[in-house]
Amino acid sequence: MGLGVLFITRKYPPAIGGMEKVAYELFHQLRCKVDITLIKWGGSNILLPIVLIYFFIKAFIILLSKKIDIIYIQDGVLSPLGIVLKKIFSKKIIITIHGRDITYSNLIYRLIIPQCVKQFDRIICVSKATSDECIKRGIEKEKISIIPNGISDTHYMFTTQKETTKNQFRQIDASLNQKKIILSVGRLVRRKGFKWFIENVIIRLKKERSDFFYFIVGSGPMKAEINKTIAALNLESCVKVLDRIDNDSLKMIYNTADIFVVPNIPIDGDIEGFGVVILEAASCGIPVVASNLEGIADAIKNNKNGLLVDPMDEENYLKQLRKLLDDEKYRETFGKKARIYTLENYQWDTIVKRYIEIFYSFGHNSMPECPLCQSPNTHNTGINNGHYRLYSCNACNLYFIDPVPTENDLKNNYKEYLREKGYKYLNNKLRKYKIQSLWKNRLLLLKKFVNSIDHKQILEIGAGTGEWIETLERNHIREYTGLEIAEDEFYILKKKFHNKIHNSSLISFHTDRMFDIICLWDVVEHFNEIEQNMKKLKKLLRPDGLVVISTVNTNSFSFTIKRGSWRYFIPPEHILYFNHKSLAYLATRHGFDLIYFKTQFQIQAYLTNNKKAQEIRNINIYLYQLKVFLEKIVNPFLFRRGEIITCMLKNKS
Ligand SMILES: [Zn+2]
Known part of the structure; x- marks a missing residue:
């Protein structure tokens, strides 16, 4: 095999969450392109220091016994481990920064993490907003590449049997019949803006009409507070928080929803890095209305796969929601358009190509592998025709062109x-x-x-x-x-x-x-x-x-x-x-x-x-x-x- 990559992640299934999904997809996509070794943690991160020690020992053994060209670290929290490995083994280190893993405001964290990240060879940021935060913390702009997270259409979410799913879902509760479903998915934290959205938008919408139901799927520290708000405003008949649900149910809700909202609000020291859920919703063909904020703007392109609204602009939120609720045709055509755009631009196989390019640009062996004997020991003959270069294998003497034509x-x-x-x-x-x-x-x-x-x-x-x-x-x-x-x-x-x-x-x-x-x-x-x-x-x-x-x-x-x-x-x-x-x-x-x-x-x-x-x-x-x-x-x-x-x-x- 070609390039040896050691992939280290502390967030991996069976643990649930956006980063876990990203790590899973990335690993599986990369697996067929490079010689990859995985070190993962799929449990709780409460015991993080112990996990780090376990990672270190495991990485140490692998680096001694295997050919590794690049160490890939999946988020900023792991960067101290990366620095230790870099000092001992002097390997190239590539890291992905998601958002919060660089902006977290704890003093010790603030002093250590950016200093570590700075020393890596390449910093992949999932959005422009994340990249800006890195630059603010003194990370060289030249070292940064922006690569958004991807989605996988086959693994989850989109179903072609939308009507059946809708009917199944509505049977759960008869009162949902004839109602359009507005959906949000995300952790119940302040920056997600759910409380703001209920207090400022849903309450007004409720006064105008009763043909909708708002579901929030997620859990988190604000759960009690949000539920209290719902009760205080007397909105139980049209708003409900669904605690963490399994993937099948989530899939069902995505395919039942009529509108997806991402009402994030700006919060100091906290940022929305990217938001995979937004792409998942868009890929299911649901019109997305989202705050034009931070990483969301990298996932949603206004009028292509969603509608961007200024954060906390309740008038505009109301305007977009009314239009979507009233006009079924518009809702459908926009949803279809959004799905196509999202798949074309954010599927993992498209995204992962950019990772591969970066990996290879750092690998000791940037030569393509011999297609006949699979030896990485090949050389560029200097002969080319258009963008096809002729390589020769030092092992079996085959000559071959690269890139391989599709x-x-x-x-x-x-x-x-x-x-x-x-x-x-x-x-x-x-x-x-x-x-x-x-x-x-x-x-x-x-x-x-x-x-x-x-x-x-x-x-x-x-x-x-x-x-x-x-x-x-x-x-x-x-x-x-x-x-x-x-x-x-x-x-x-x-x-x-x-x-x-x-x-x-x-x-x-x-x-x-x-x-x-x-x-x-x-x-x-x-x-x-x-x-x-x-x-x-x-x-x-x-x-x-x-x-x-x-x-x-x-x-x-x-x-x-x-x-x-x-x-x-x-x-x-x-x-x-x-x-x-x-x-x-x-x-x-x-x-x-x-x-x-x-x-x-x-x-x-x-x-x-x-x-x-x-x-x-x-x-x-x-x-x-x-x-x-x-x-x-x-x-x-x-x-x-x-x-x-x-x-x-x-x-x-
Ligand atoms: Zn060969």
Whole structure:
């Protein structure tokens, strides 16, 4: 694995709360991207000093026994521990500051924590407001990155069966029928503004109308005081505090509520760092009305996923609530819009990418991991094409591009690529000639290794424009299955060869059949998930089966000479670049013997570069024949240094 990260958090499930959720999500998202070790505490924080000692001992052991590049501390309270570990092990420390963990007004806390945080290598703040508080306390602005908390749509909250949920909820209490539900979720502390909201907004709303009910979900020191207020104002019929409830019930309430309010008020020494609950509400499609204050302004963008109101501006709160209560259509359309915006901007997988970038920018090993052998020992070749850089693995000698193209990049480019490569050949003399020469030679080669090939099951990955199947058909070899991901090619092939061709990638191809020969003619360089592809291929191959591969060769003279303008260096179409050593490694890794390896000289590799590679494809047939003739002469003198590799792997049975 790549970068080693030690993740330390004192707030983790089963304990309940916003920070616990954040820690859980962050850890699980990071787990597949870096080599992460977790030290967590999921109980009460009353015994914090003891927890810190336990953390120290555990971290000490891990740091001695594992490769750790970065220590990630999940909140400011843990910063003294971070400093101790930094002094002993001189590791890079990255911390997230949430809000209160920097603003807490206790004198000792105020003297110690900011001094510790200052010394860390990177401070991630969950909001602009938190970042401002850090800067006020002397933390260098340059060290700060603002990354909001994320939400996870799949784990909780949003349900598609809103009506059912609503009905279930309303059955609990018949008086809720016909009422719109206004909801707040949060700890019962002063800065959340619940008491202010009841005394100034709810009381007035109640005088105007009776078609709403206000729920506050949460617990905290102000519980008794809030309940007293409700009783004193005679609001029991329309306001209720629900003490901490389980996740299922919370989910139910989120999906039942019509309006979500975040009536925070400014309190000295206390700040709302971010407020994940706001995003959760918005992601459930509920219109949010919130105070334009501190971290809330980082979670809610006015009119996009919520409505911002000045804190303690009761007139404006009333105005927004009346409008939302009266206009069902507005409520619904705004809720839908808010949900889409929130998911697009705050889902964890989007957020976590920014964490990864920061981690890697500090890691000793900022090189991407080798996709073939997974070694972190790779180096930048200095060759690039657009934003794709070419790396080489020091362990297995594979060359590969980084960043790895996404599925979408590939789809878009691959179409273009095949069009260039394929259609120009279709139905012309050259194509026929190639079938007679190149493809026939490939068949002859296979025949040397396989007895009675006409009875063998052959699978071709990437059937392209069908030269291989045509070659086989001409030679009365019928047991063929081809996979092609490009839809245009697939439909052309499908017309000719019907059920022998499937519109599928190797990974998503499902069949009960097993194959004797699997052909990867010029496709392995396109694989963006080589490990998965090889595993799938192995599953489909008979115990004594054969894999035949052709691909471009990085040991070729032309690559040594041309480097970045090598005609085969064309990311993102070509992702992996092999040679003898990396193919031998591939064979061993996946339980094959490399039984044949030869390279072929290609004149065009010296004549054109990757920007003009297409032009030569329309070459005149006689010139092409001359090219093949010349290549045949040169070939024997190019031991493993030709441009195109042909090799065979035999399954170790
Ligand atoms: Zn490698």
